Amino acid sequence: MALIVQKYGGTSVGTPERIEAVADKVIAYRDQGHQLVVVVSAMSGETNRLLELAGQISDRPVPRELDVLLSTGEQVTIALLSMALEKRGCPARSYTGGQVHILTDNAHNKARIQDIDAERVGADLSAGRVVVVAGFQGIDEEGNITTLGRGGSDTTAVALAAALKADECQIFTDVDGVYTTDPRVAPDARRLDRITFEEMLEMASLGSKVLQIRAVEFAGKYNVPLRVLSSFEPGNGTLITYEEEGMEQALISGIAFNRDEAKLTVLGVPDQPGIAHLIVGPIADANIEVDMIVQNMAPDGKTTDFTFTLHRNDYARAMEILQATANELGASEVSGDDKIVKISLVGVGMRSHAGIASTMFETLAKEGINIRMISTSEIKVSVVVDEKYLELGVRALHEAFELEQEAVN
Amino acid sequence: MALIVQKYGGTSVGTPERIEAVADKVIAYRDQGHQLVVVVSAMSGETNRLLELAGQISDRPVPRELDVLLSTGEQVTIALLSMALEKRGCPARSYTGGQVHILTDNAHNKARIQDIDAERVGADLSAGRVVVVAGFQGIDEEGNITTLGRGGSDTTAVALAAALKADECQIFTDVDGVYTTDPRVAPDARRLDRITFEEMLEMASLGSKVLQIRAVEFAGKYNVPLRVLSSFEPGNGTLITYEEEGMEQALISGIAFNRDEAKLTVLGVPDQPGIAHLIVGPIADANIEVDMIVQNMAPDGKTTDFTFTLHRNDYARAMEILQATANELGASEVSGDDKIVKISLVGVGMRSHAGIASTMFETLAKEGINIRMISTSEIKVSVVVDEKYLELGVRALHEAFELEQEAVN
Numbered sequence: 001m002a003l004i005v006q007k008y009g010g011t012s013v014g015t016p017e018r019i020e021a022v023a024d025k026v027i028a029y030r031d032q033g034h035q036l037v038v039v040v041s042a043m044s045g046e047t048n049r050l051l052e053l054a055g056q057i058s059d060r061p062v063p064r065e066l067d068v069l070l071s072t073g074e075q076v077t078i079a080l081l082s083m084a085l086e087k088r089g090c091p092a093r094s095y096t097g098g099q100v101h102i103l104t105d106n107a108h109n110k111a112r113i114q115d116i117d118a119e120r121v122g123a124d125l126s127a128g129r130v131v132v133v134a135g136f137q138g139i140d141e142e143g144n145i146t147t148l149g150r151g152g153s154d155t156t157a158v159a160l161a162a163a164l165k166a167d168e169c170q171i172f173t174d175v176d177g178v179y180t181t182d183p184r185v186a187p188d189a190r191r192l193d194r195i196t197f198e199e200m201l202e203m204a205s206l207g208s209k210v211l212q213i214r215a216v217e218f219a220g221k222y223n224v225p226l227r228v229l230s231s232f233e234p235g236n237g238t239l240i241t242y243e244e245e246g247m248e249q250a251l252i253s254g255i256a257f258n259r260d261e262a263k264l265t266v267l268g269v270p271d272q273p274g275i276a277h278l279i280v281g282p283i284a285d286a287n288i289e290v291d292m293i294v295q296n297m298a299p300d301g302k303t304t305d306f307t308f309t310l311h312r313n314d315y316a317r318a319m320e321i322l323q324a325t326a327n328e329l330g331a332s333e334v335s336g337d338d339k340i341v342k343i344s345l346v347g348v349g350m351r352s353h354a355g356i357a358s359t360m361f362e363t364l365a366k367e368g369i370n371i372r373m374i375s376t377s378e379i380k381v382s383v384v385v386d387e388k389y390l391e392l393g394v395r396a397l398h399e400a401f402e403l404e405q406e407a408v409n
Numbered sequence: 410m411a412l413i414v415q416k417y418g419g420t421s422v423g424t425p426e427r428i429e430a431v432a433d434k435v436i437a438y439r440d441q442g443h444q445l446v447v448v449v450s451a452m453s454g455e456t457n458r459l460l461e462l463a464g465q466i467s468d469r470p471v472p473r474e475l476d477v478l479l480s481t482g483e484q485v486t487i488a489l490l491s492m493a494l495e496k497r498g499c500p501a502r503s504y505t506g507g508q509v510h511i512l513t514d515n516a517h518n519k520a521r522i523q524d525i526d527a528e529r530v531g532a533d534l535s536a537g538r539v540v541v542v543a544g545f546q547g548i549d550e551e552g553n554i555t556t557l558g559r560g561g562s563d564t565t566a567v568a569l570a571a572a573l574k575a576d577e578c579q580i581f582t583d584v585d586g587v588y589t590t591d592p593r594v595a596p597d598a599r600r601l602d603r604i605t606f607e608e609m610l611e612m613a614s615l616g617s618k619v620l621q622i623r624a625v626e627f628a629g630k631y632n633v634p635l636r637v638l639s640s641f642e643p644g645n646g647t648l649i650t651y652e653e654e655g656m657e658q659a660l661i662s663g664i665a666f667n668r669d670e671a672k673l674t675v676l677g678v679p680d681q682p683g684i685a686h687l688i689v690g691p692i693a694d695a696n697i698e699v700d701m702i703v704q705n706m707a708p709d710g711k712t713t714d715f716t717f718t719l720h721r722n723d724y725a726r727a728m729e730i731l732q733a734t735a736n737e738l739g740a741s742e743v744s745g746d747d748k749i750v751k752i753s754l755v756g757v758g759m760r761s762h763a764g765i766a767s768t769m770f771e772t773l774a775k776e777g778i779n780i781r782m783i784s785t786s787e788i789k790v791s792v793v794v795d796e797k798y799l800e801l802g803v804r805a806l807h808e809a810f811e812l813e814q815e816a817v818n
Contacts, residue, residue, distance in 0.1 A: 016465035053489060056425035061492040068503050069488035072481035076462070079478035083463060083470040094477050098507070099552055143508055 002167035003035045003125070007135060007157035010044035011174050012231035013077050019043075022231070023084035025172075026130060030090065035125045037164065039135045039157040040081055042073025063108035067137070067147045071097070074134035074153070082132050092130040095120070097137035097145075102156065104138035104146045111146035113138060113155060113218075116163035125164075133160060154215035162222035169219060169226050170237075171211060176230035177238035178203065178210055180403040181255040186395045188404040192253060193236070196243045197226075199253045202346040202380045216240065243348055251356065252347035252401045255394055261291070261340050262315040263307055263373065263384060264322050268332030271297070271304040278329065279306055282321050288314040292342070292375045292382065303332070307373060309384060312338050340372060341390045344382040345397065357381045363400040369393050411576035412444045412534070416544060416566035419453035420583050421640035422486050428452075431640070432493035434581075435539060439499065444534045446573065448544045448566040449490055451482025472517035476546070476556045480506070483543035483562070491541050502533050503541040506554075511547035511565065513555045520555035522547060522564060522627075525572035534573075542569060563624035571631035578633050579646075580620060585639035586647035587612065587619055589812040590664040595804045597813040601662060602645070605652045606635075608662045611755040611789045625649065652757055660765065661756035661810045664803055670700070670749050671724040672716055672782065672793060673731050677741030680706065680713040687738065688715055691730050697723040701751070701784045701791065712741070716782060718793060721747050749781060750799045753791040754806065766790045772809040778802050 006026065013019050022038075030036055050069050054061045061069075078094035085092035100121055104111035124131045135153025138146050148155055154171055161169035176191060178200065183189040195203070197220035204213045210228055219226040219240065229237025269275055280290055293308045310318055315338040326334045350356050357374075360381055364371060369392065373384035385393055398404065415435065422428050431447075439445055459478050463470045470478075487503035494501035509530055513520035533540045544562025547555050557564055563580055570578035585600060587609065592598040604612070606629035613622045619637055628635040628649065638646025678684055689699055702717045719727055724747045735743045759765050766783075769790055773780060778801065782793035794802055807813065 016462060019466065050485070053425060053485070054492060057428065057489050057492045058496045062495045065488045065491040065495070065501075065503055068491070068505075069485060072484045072488075075481045075484070076459070076478060079474045080462060080466050082474040082477070083466045086471045086474070087467045092474075094474055096477075096554075099554075145505075145508075 001033045001035065003037075003164060004029060004168050004170060005037045005039065005157050005161040005164065005166045006170045006172060007039040007153055008041070008172045008231060009153065009174070010041040010047070012172050013040050013081065014044040016080065018231075019077070019080050020084050022081060022172075023088060023090075025231075026085065027088055027090050030130060037121060037125070037131045037133060037160055037166070038081065039133050039153055039160060040074060040077040041135050041153040042070075043077055046073040046076065064144060067108050067145050070147050071134070071137040071145050074136055078132045078134045085130055085132070090130055091128060092132055093124050094132040094134075096134045097156070098139040098143070100133055100160075102138035102159070104140055104148070106140040106142070106144065106146065108144075108146055110149040111138060111140070112214075113148070113159045116159055118160070118163040121160070121164060152212065152214070154212040155218055158215045158218045158222075158224055158226065161224045162218065166224065169224050171215075171226065171228050172231040173210065173228060174231065175210055175228070176233050176235050177228050178240075179254065181394055181398055182257070185257070185391050186255075186398040189398065190404050190406075192238050194239050194241065195253050196348050197240055198379055199346050199348055200240045202344065202377075203254055203256045251349035251353055252345050252403060253349075254346050254403065255397050255401075256344045256346055257390060257394055258291075258342040259387070259390065260312040261309050261342050261384065262312045262336065262338035263309045263340055264315075264318055264334070264336045265305065265307040266322060266326050266329075266331045266334050267305045268298055268300075268303040269306060269326070269329050271302060275304065275329075276306070279322070279325055280308065282325055283308075283310075283318050286317060286321055288318050288321075292373060292384065294373055294375060309340070309342065309373070337372075339387040340384050341387050342382055342384050343390070343393050343397065344380050345401070346380045348379050350379055350381075359400060360397060363396050364393055367392055367396050369396075410442045410444065412446075412573060413438060414446045414448065414566050414570040414573065414575045414578045415581060416448040416562055416579070417450070417581045417640060418562065418583070419450040419456070421581050422449050422490065423453040425489065427640075428486070428489050429493050431490060432497055432499075434640075435494065436497055436499050439539060446530060446534070446540045446542060446569055446575070447490065448542050448562055448569060449483060449486040450544050450562040451479075452486055455482040455485065473553060476517050476554050479556050480543070480546040480554050483545055487541045487543045494539055494541070499539055500537060501539040501541055503543075504529070505543045506546035506565070507548040507552070509542055509569075511568070513547035513549055513557070515549040515551070515553065515555065517553075517555055519558040520547060520549070521623075522557065522568045525568055527569070527572040530569070530573060561621065561623070563621040564627055567624045567627045567631075567633055567635065570633045571627065575633065577636055578628065579636045579638060580624075581638055581640040582619065583640065584619055584637070585642050585644050586637050587649075588663065590803055590807055591666070594666070594800050595664075595807040598807065599813050599815075601647050603648050603650065604662050605757050606649055607788055608755050608757055609649045611753065611786075612663055612665045660758040660762055661754050661812060662758075663755050663812065664806055664810075665753045665755055666799060666803055667700075667751040668796070668799065669721040670718050670751050670793065671721045671727075671745065671747035672718045672749055673724075673727055673743070673745045674714065674716040675731060675735050675738075675740045675743050676714045677707055677709075677712040678715060678735070678738050680711060684713065684738075685715070688731070688734055689717065691734055692717075692719075692727050695726060695730055697727050701782060701793065703782055703784060718749070718751065718782070746781075748796040749793050750796050751791055751793050752799070752802050752806065753789050754810070755789045757788050759788050759790075768809060769806060772805050773802055776801055776805050778805075
């Protein structure tokens with residue numbers, strides 16, 4: 001018998017029929033002897049309906065009241081799912097975030113979980129009940145309703161699993177696991193049985209939109225085994241855990257990529273301490289997120305060249321800001337490109353194997369793909385290339401690292 | 410400066426535009442220097458939408474979960490109204506029933522308020538905020554969400570007014586006050602400026618559907634001045650208070666009536682102690698509510714005749730039950746009529762004036778209306794007549810007691 005926390009997203013509970021299907025699935029797990037806590041999102045479309053209502057009242061609704069409004073979405077789902085369970089003779093109890101004391105800070109619309117009082121949930125589980133909890137929401141210390149921001153239901157599930165010391169946290173979604181890369185780009189992409197938290201974090205932040213990053217961080221921090229699996233298809237999905245001793249690890253777990261990137265370069269700035277901050281600071285002050293940053297000595301040996309990437313939507317505004325900064329600093333030139341993409345190899349196996357990066361560069365060179373920027377970390381290598389090479393590059397790398405095959409032990 | 414609790418029903422907050430209009434109205438009161446607590450219902454149609462969702466899952470949804478579901482309706486409204494107030498620069502805070510500790514018993518779907526902790530609301534009022542509270546809902550001692558049953562928002566408003574010792578509780582609705590009778594029946598019906606709690610209770614229970622009976626009882630019990638007024642039209646509405654010393658009271662305040670009545674008679678039952686219970690008991694056990702009960706000695710002087718009224722919907726079932734009882738008791742006959750109505754004169758002035766009943770009977774006789782049953786209490790006289798005489802009877806009585814005119818002091 002295991003204690004399992006399951007989370008079903010908006011699509012999985014999008015209609016009363018689908019909620020009934022979730023009830024069947026939950027009961028099938030329970031019939032195997034497991035204890036179950038089920039976290040649900042708002043029915044798909046519901047959050048948008050509520051946002052539209054708010055939009056009819058105000059362009060900028062007060063954050064506190066927006067949370068009061070949006071949190072009703074999940075509350076509807078928990079009630080309906082509990083009704084469906086009870087109809088099937090399965091004792092169930094629904095709880096809002098506040099009712100199970102999911103304590104957050106008071107940052108409305110993007111609150112962070114600080115503590116969970118698992119006592120009430122534990123009592124219900126001991127009494128043989130399935131506990132259904134509203135995802136995405138909590139209360140602050142004063143009892144005000146907060147929300148964790150869109151998609152935050154994953155975090156609720158992981159946090160509950162951590163507080164309850166659950167054996168596994170299962171995230172049911174509309175994909176059946178984590179893939180070596182996007183199958184729409186590389187048709188022979190393969191579903192991974194396992195991946196480490198660190199790899200998943202790199203994959204997620206690089207554009208594989210399977211799980212909320214914060215949920216993965218949380219699961220890693222509290223060592224909650226996390227499984228991604230499909231609401232609609234059978235299968236075991238992908239298990240995300242810590243690397244286990246003695247386990248042979250694949251060199252590369254997957255290839256992530258980001259479309260919609262842009263890069264900005266400023267040439268010939270004085271090479272002095274603090275120059276990076278002088279350049280990036282004004283961009284950050286404008287609430288523009290900078291991704292990769294690369295700095296190189298200029299050919300003259302006295303000045304430095306500075307390049308960074310950001311989201312394409314922020315390109316024009318960042319360019320303006322950078323030009324002003326460049327003038328102040330007496331830089332020789334500012335240039336940019338908003339037709340680039342980023343491709344990243346991710347794998348904890350890199351730590352113990354040399355030559356990954358050079359195989360990557362060689363593979364891309366063979367295809368005639370020019371690398372515009374490189375950035376590396378312990379478990380990933382990212383390159384920036386022209387937009388038009390995205391598909392070709394991902395497919396070539398997928399093949400070169402034989403990701404379509406299971407790792408050989 | 411007064412402390413006013415206002416309540417706006419589902420029609421008054423039926424669309425975002427109407428919610429904005431309510432915000433304007435609330436601010437107008439605030440600008441007069443009043444402190445305001447606003448209780449709102451679900452937007453009209455919302456409760457039915459939620460019930461339909463539940464109905465798609467289960468014919469008999471668990472009461473606890475139905476409350477979790479339905480309580481989201483008011484939660485949406487409090488958020489939207491607070492947004493509308495804040496947009497207008499008026500500081501506001503919304504609270505669910507649970508958040509302001511509206512403590513109820515645990516009778517889900519028809520809970521009764523037991524206590525309110527007004528501390529939090531008081532603090533907000535002192536800070537200059539308008540407090541917006543979800544009507545119709547509370548929590549039980551274990552923190553489970555409860556609802557007061559449909560229309561219970563009136564009770565929430567009155568209970569808050571009592572707990573806060575408010576100067577007045579204003580119920581905004583789609584009628585502009587309490588009338589001497591239904592204007593659709595008697596076109597010269599007049600809006601009353603004032604009515605006593607007792608009269609209002611008799612009027613409400615007899616079919617004037619302006620206010621929830623429980624809200625009036627509550628207001629009477631805690632002596633909260635209650636005002637009914639229109640959301641859409643200007644005017645002072647009707648104030649419901651205790652009778653004031655020295656105030657000349659009108660003989661009759663109004664004429665209430667109930668359509669959809671039926672009556673059942675059992676003739677010739679043995680006249681023995683406990684006979685009423687033997688007859689009415691089985692009906693009550695079948696959850697059928699009995700209204701008027703009249704018992705008379707039969708012409709033979711040894712047996713008794715027994716008549717009672719009930720809702721027309723329950724007629725067939727009650728008839729079956731009564732026939733079985735009559736057989737057991739050896740009664741001589743059972744008869745019934747489901748084409749009757751009840752007309753009632755209501756007025757605290759009756760207490761000190763004789764002859765009201767006889768004027769009533771005389772008036773009806775003049776119109777050729779046969780009275781089938783009579784029942785009296787301290788402040789009302791009710792008669793049962795054939796359905797076809799309802800309009801004629803009400804109009805004749807309205808005229809006979811000169812209700813179209815203000816009471817003369």
